[in-house]
């Protein structure tokens with residue numbers, strides 16, 4: 001394939017997985033944090049992973065190798081360190097980097113939140129009016145040199161200045177009205193120095209990632225930033241990478257700058273105004289970095305032709321898909337993971353663009369409305385005969401339900417947890433042995449039951465009011481349901497990084513979804529048999545199940561989601577019939593699927609809410625429905641959360657105390673952050689509760705951590721929950 005403007009390589013990828021094909025980085029990090037391996041050991045693992053990646057990409061025939069795509073925790077955190085935006089509270093720590101990521105005694109970590117509309121989480125930089133930016137370029141320069149020693153010239157990848165600031169939050173104590181983007185010019189000084197340093201190092205191309213371009217309103221800052229950066233004399237050539245959608249109206253902003261190359265996510269189609277990029281290299285992202293379906297070569301070549309692309313790439317980093325299909329036997333012939341996608345990129349570069357019809361996304365047109373879908377689902381159930389139980393999509397109004405739920409006999413400020421208790425190594429090992437045929441099913445089940453007994457006993461001893469069974473039978477809150485529903489396939493080793501050392505194996509939703517038998521009922525029933533306190537049944541909601549799976553692309557997402565909702569609805573009704581009085585249906589991904597463009601948001605929220613209400617609407621008034629959300633910048637979807645109409649909503653809430661005032665039903669703003677090993681003390685929790693009481697009346701306030709406890713140890717959980725119960729009692733006593 002010919003390069004018109006310059007020497008940008010014909011094939012590349014915007015980024016690559018880094019946790020290791022066998023999660024080597026995960027194991028090394030956790031070993032390091034536990035003191036089982038030393039710094040040198042951790043460094044060795046990182047170095048080997050980087051080398052393996054470059055070797056593999058080169059071996060697959062890729063021309064343009066990226067560097068600085070490795071991270072020990074998160075690329076946004078790396079960027080904060082690159083510009084020395086390290087808040088003072090971390091500076092005197094022995095390891096500021098991991099303290100920012102995970103907290104340290106007495107020091108809260110940076111907040112963590114969703115990376116655009118993915119299940120990857122980044123750490124939110126804190127930028128104030130006085131943050132002093134300074135270039136600390138060791139990491140990108142180090143990776144360039146490391147690759148060079150292995151014989152590879154690479155293109156360092158760095159989060160761009162506009163995206164960095166737009167994703168940051170105002171540092172605590174910043175004056176009202178201050179926004180991190182106000183510091184753009186100061187930050188650009190550092191990026192100019194970075195470009196100089198890379199030029200001095202002999203780097204030919206640098207990639208600055210600006211996914212913020214596909215959201216509303218980034219364009220003026222982008223225009224300003226890249227005029228300045230591209231106008232700077234001594235620098236490598238610049239590739240600005242937009243991804244996660246259509247750049248549309250932000251494209252002219254880049255077009256007027258002197259950047260040499262622009263990467264476009266073409267999986268959403270070719271921007272109408274792409275001709276404005278004439279004279280620049282267009283890097284065509286035609287191989288999806290988000291999906292796992294094989295790329296159709298004809299469509300991809302047509303997209304390349306339509307966009308005048310002279311280089312082929314992935315639509316975004318491959319961070320969001322597993323390493324490879326080796327060792328998997330799922331859906332033969334239909335899938336491509338990272339390695340197979342690299343091979344696709346290489347092959348498409350060889351074939352080159354070819355004009356042809358450009359495919360239209362499946363998500364639009366031709367599908368029934370939400371109402372018709374409900375009717376159709378209703379008709380499909382029980383031969384279309386509406387019964388007392390399934391004929392009703394809506395429950396009575398909240399006030400009526402609240403009365404019907406009084407006999408649950410809960411105290412004011414009831415204490416509960418979000419569902420999971422620590423996942424022990426013994427359980428995980430046992431699951432692996434069952435999968436390998438080395439352990440019997442019955443023996444495993446007894447292990448799970450023993451764990452449920454332990455979890456119930458711990459909660460009774462601590463004085464929790466609404467108990468959970470602890471989810472010990474689940475490998476993951478989505479994968480577990482996928483394994484028990486028709487229409488899903490799961491992988492053996494298809495790990496994808498979620499945050500830091502934590503990974504998931506997203507299931508693959510490839511066919512019509514159906515529940516052929518109850519999934520959770522026996523575990524909930526067993527837990528309830530052990531206690532007089534109510535046990536909360538625990539389900540994952542339909543939006544979250546599809547959000548955290550790879551999903552078929554031949555049906556609109558909302559139709560797929562309604563199918564899942566139907567399966568969850570059946571499970572809710574079976575739990576109720578088994579005597580479970582409180583049922584939580586989690587929707588932590590509700591916010592995640594929110595379209596990045598405002599104009600598409602209302603349509604999404606309508607069907608997302610409809611799916612949730614379909615899933616829960618079959619419960620009687622006396623059954624208390626809970627929901628749980630986390631990492632939500634809840635403010636943006638507050639009306640939708642309200643519309644879910646759950647009796648109780650628990651929510652991550654470092655700061656959402658004020659956001660949720662006026663919320664008309666039960667509310668549990670998380671009283672401590674479970675993502676950090678830190679144990680909250682009684683005073684801290686008490687203060688949180690008192691603060692919450694300024695916004696939520698006591699009779700509707702619930703007390704809970706801000707997410708599930710599976711990533712913690714029993715020791716941490718018991719200590720933390722004891723303090724939570726003590727704080728609740730203290731606050732109750734003076735109400």
Ligand SMILES: Nc1nc2c(c(=O)[nH]1)N[C@@H](CNc1ccc(C(=O)N[C@@H](CCC(=O)N[C@@H](CCC(=O)N[C@@H](CCC(=O)O)C(=O)O)C(=O)O)C(=O)O)cc1)CN2
Nearest residue numbers: 119425428429431432475476477478498501502503504548
């Ligand atoms: N899908 C999903 N997305 C989510 C969340 C979530 O819970 N699930 N939570 C939020 C935050 N993200 C998270 C993602 C993952 C984990 C997490 O704890 N993941 C575990 C893996 C969970 C899992 O699938 N476990 C399996 C497999 C465990 C495993 O590693 N087994 C070993 C053997 C272990 C041993 O011998 O001890 C092996 O197979 O080699 C199981 O329990 O069965 C991890 O990385 O450690 C936590 C939060 C948002 N997104």
Ligand SMILES: [Zn+2]
Nearest residue numbers: 588630707708
């Ligand atoms: Zn959560």
